Amino acid sequence: MQRKRLAVAAAAMAATLAAGCSGASQEPSSQAAQNSAPAGPVKLTYWSWVPNMDKIAAVWNQAHPDIQVTISKQAGGDDAAAKFLTAAKAGNPPDLVQAEYQMLPSFVAADALADLKNDVSQAKGKFSEGIWGLVTLGTDAVYALPQDSGPMMLYYRQDLFKKYGIEVPKTWDEYAEAARAARKKDPEVFLGTFSSKDPGSFVGLAQQAGAQWWSISGEAWKVGINDDATKKVADYWGGLVKEGAIDGQPYFTPEWNKALNDGKLLTWPSAVWGPGVLSGNAPNGKGKWAIAPLPQWNAGENLSGFWGGSSTAVAEKSPNKAAAVQFATWLNTDPEALGLLVKEGAVYPASTKGGGLLGEAPDYFSNQADFWQQAAAISAGARGFTFGPNVNVTYNAFKDAFDKAVHDKSVFSDALQAMQETTVADMQKSGFQLVQ
Amino acid sequence: MTSRRSGGARTAGAVPYLFLAPAMVLFTLFMAVPIVYTAYLSLRRTKVSGLGLGKNSRTEIFVGLDNYAAAVTDGELWAGWLRVLGYGLLVLAVMLGLALLFALLLDSAHVRLARFSRIAVFLPYAVPGVAASLLWGFLYLPSLSPIRQVLDIDLLGTGAVTFSMANVAVWGGVGFNMLVLYTNLRAVPRTYYEAARIDGAGEIQIALRIKIPIMLPAIILTTVFSIIATIQVFTEPTTLRPLTNTISSTWSPLMKVYRDAFVTGDLYSAAATSIVIAAISLVLSFGFLRIVRNRAFGEG
Numbered sequence: 001m002q003r004k005r006l007a008v009a010a011a012a013m014a015a016t017l018a019a020g021c022s023g024a025s026q027e028p029s030s031q032a033a034q035n036s037a038p039a040g041p042v043k044l045t046y047w048s049w050v051p052n053m054d055k056i057a058a059v060w061n062q063a064h065p066d067i068q069v070t071i072s073k074q075a076g077g078d079d080a081a082a083k084f085l086t087a088a089k090a091g092n093p094p095d096l097v098q099a100e101y102q103m104l105p106s107f108v109a110a111d112a113l114a115d116l117k118n119d120v121s122q123a124k125g126k127f128s129e130g131i132w133g134l135v136t137l138g139t140d141a142v143y144a145l146p147q148d149s150g151p152m153m154l155y156y157r158q159d160l161f162k163k164y165g166i167e168v169p170k171t172w173d174e175y176a177e178a179a180r181a182a183r184k185k186d187p188e189v190f191l192g193t194f195s196s197k198d199p200g201s202f203v204g205l206a207q208q209a210g211a212q213w214w215s216i217s218g219e220a221w222k223v224g225i226n227d228d229a230t231k232k233v234a235d236y237w238g239g240l241v242k243e244g245a246i247d248g249q250p251y252f253t254p255e256w257n258k259a260l261n262d263g264k265l266l267t268w269p270s271a272v273w274g275p276g277v278l279s280g281n282a283p284n285g286k287g288k289w290a291i292a293p294l295p296q297w298n299a300g301e302n303l304s305g306f307w308g309g310s311s312t313a314v315a316e317k318s319p320n321k322a323a324a325v326q327f328a329t330w331l332n333t334d335p336e337a338l339g340l341l342v343k344e345g346a347v348y349p350a351s352t353k354g355g356g357l358l359g360e361a362p363d364y365f366s367n368q369a370d371f372w373q374q375a376a377a378i379s380a381g382a383r384g385f386t387f388g389p390n391v392n393v394t395y396n397a398f399k400d401a402f403d404k405a406v407h408d409k410s411v412f413s414d415a416l417q418a419m420q421e422t423t424v425a426d427m428q429k430s431g432f433q434l435v436q
Numbered sequence: 437m438t439s440r441r442s443g444g445a446r447t448a449g450a451v452p453y454l455f456l457a458p459a460m461v462l463f464t465l466f467m468a469v470p471i472v473y474t475a476y477l478s479l480r481r482t483k484v485s486g487l488g489l490g491k492n493s494r495t496e497i498f499v500g501l502d503n504y505a506a507a508v509t510d511g512e513l514w515a516g517w518l519r520v521l522g523y524g525l526l527v528l529a530v531m532l533g534l535a536l537l538f539a540l541l542l543d544s545a546h547v548r549l550a551r552f553s554r555i556a557v558f559l560p561y562a563v564p565g566v567a568a569s570l571l572w573g574f575l576y577l578p579s580l581s582p583i584r585q586v587l588d589i590d591l592l593g594t595g596a597v598t599f600s601m602a603n604v605a606v607w608g609g610v611g612f613n614m615l616v617l618y619t620n621l622r623a624v625p626r627t628y629y630e631a632a633r634i635d636g637a638g639e640i641q642i643a644l645r646i647k648i649p650i651m652l653p654a655i656i657l658t659t660v661f662s663i664i665a666t667i668q669v670f671t672e673p674t675t676l677r678p679l680t681n682t683i684s685s686t687w688s689p690l691m692k693v694y695r696d697a698f699v700t701g702d703l704y705s706a707a708a709t710s711i712v713i714a715a716i717s718l719v720l721s722f723g724f725l726r727i728v729r730n731r732a733f734g735e736g
Contacts, residue, residue: 139489389487390700406681407681431484
């Protein structure tokens with residue numbers, strides 16, 4: 001009896017030791033161990049908000065019994081970023097995470113993302129230079145694989161434009177004129193709204209004008225949120241709000257949805273992922289909306305900016321980085337996966353090959369057969385920029401300052417100044433090197 | 437008395453501790469440890485070097501009371517306190533006033549449908565704060581709201597937003613407070629009222645001269661609970677914020693803590709600010725108790 005118990009204890013001990021060893025062999029710090037194949041199937045978790053991502057992962061899981069991916073559906077946006085940062089700080093992040101481009105620097109600064117540069121050399125060629133720059137942050141490292149991009153365009157109500165006799169505006173001056181004309185034709189109607197809750201939208205418009213909010217010079221950051229290009233954009237919208245030519249209510253509220261659905265809002269400068277939002281929030285508008293390039297600052301230009309877009313990143317603390325990179329590469333470069341992303345996830349793929357998979361126009365835009373061709377032409381002129389390490393601080397400052405500015409109908413470039421000061425003060429407090 | 441108690445303790449041995457243990461373990465794990473950790477975090481901060489991008493570019497350093505100094509000198513925090521003070525006075529007066537009124541009405545001899553009314557008043561308490569705020573938020577929005585079609589006021593505008601938020605809290609809180617007061621009233625021997633009636637007192641006189649004085653400890657209890665709850669106001673403004681541009685991310689002190697910790701990622705400042713808030717809550721609720729305890733409990 002006594003001996004038997006001892007044997008059990010010894011066996012248990014041996015098992016524990018073995019488990020300890022295998023655990024150690026997956027330690028990310030040991031380079032040699034990483035190459036050795038793990039014994040059982042590797043289990044990965046992936047935080048993503050792409051619809052039907054679980055179906056896409058199921059296709060991968062079928063073909064790769066040794067690497068099983070589980071999707072954990074996220075709410076997306078700032079909340080998802082905050083959740084990931086908190087999980088990374090607590091030491092138990094998911095293996096893979098969907099990361100919006102503007103959040104990458106914050107994640108990297110918090111040491112939450114793995115550098116993938118040794119594993120993704122062959123993936124680099126599958127993306128355009130501009131998009132690849134978003135995941136390298138202009139450094140030698142590669143912090144994520146691009147998944148989708150959000151070039152901005154102008155969504156407008158084709159039928160109501162006709163009804164009110166408004167031409168599709170080619171420049172922002174024409175847009176302002178159209179806004180006034182629409183108000184004259186029907187005081188219930190606005191051409192558009194300026195949202196103080198969506199810094200991403202404003203960032204896209206600023207990019208179009210040529211803004212550079214952050215840049216790296218040597219070993220220091222330069223912050224230029226109140227640069228001339230952005231001031232121009234801010235004061236343009238501030239003027240329209242003050243004059244009452246456009247509305248100041250935020251996007252994505254029940255109020256806004258209703259206005260879109262009822263034909264009280266005639267345009268929405270938004271990104272390529274717009275059809276999903278419109279079909280969900282404004283079902284009555286099906287077949288009535290169309291797209292055009294964003295109005296330009298100077299006639300004849302073909303420029304745009306990015307609103308949103310995201311990448312697939314691997315957590316620094318993931319014990320299975322190699323497997324995670326394999327999955328991320330497949331997801332964002334393999335033709336089958338790209339096809340699934342387009343079909344199941346309604347994603348506009350970042351991969352250059354992905355664009356070709358977009359044949360048929362979204363159902364909601366059945367009236368515009370060349371939807372994707374137009375989108376591709378627009379996306380060719382989209383400018384991006386380098387995001388800084390405290391975008392979340394800047395974005396929060398945007399919401400507070402522009403909330404007030406819209407409400408008080410005050411000068412928008414003052415709100416911009418507040419954003420600049422808040423951002424710089426936060427970076428100084430943390431100890432970042434800054435140049436003026 | 438004293439000797440009997442000490443005799444009991446000797447025979448009981450470890451038993452009382454055994455009974456206390458689950459509570460103590462839970463208290464330690466979920467109250468004491470987080471508080472100590474918060475206090476520890478509040479004395480530290482991250483220090484970034486250079487661009488802050490490479491590995492090990494961030495270190496955690498000890499900064500003493502720096503975070504506290506920043507917290508108490510932050511104008512936004514005190515502006516938040518002022519907003520909450522206005523909101524709190526409104527909520528306390530209206531919510532407790534209504535709770536008292538309903539409790540007295542339900543307890544009076546003449547009321548019909550008492551059971552139904554009691555449940556109807558209490559029911560909103562069962563609705564989670566987020567759901568309640570969303571529900572009211574929809575009622576406040578101009579194009580969706582039946583209220584707005586009658587009343588031409590921007591319910592989420594600068595002037596009205598505090599009232600609109602207080603309304604959500606009052607709607608949700610009256611029932612709970614009413615129940616506490618009502619339970620207290622039911623425990624009063626009916627003979628008091630009979631005696632008063634024989635002396636010629638009407639229902640209103642009975643309420644003012646007998647019921648309210650007897651309920652005083654319960655009224656004080658609900659007031660303290662409500663003070664603590666209004667200091668911690670977070671759900672209503674946070675849920676209503678996406679619907680309007682009159683509520684900033686630091687509208688209430690607790691929202692500032694949330695913003696620092698989870699939006700801008702500065703756990704250390706958030707920890708310091710939350711300890712400041714806890715201290716103020718303690719001062720306010722104990723201060724209130726101190727002021728009223730002579731009258732309510734006859735202690736000196």
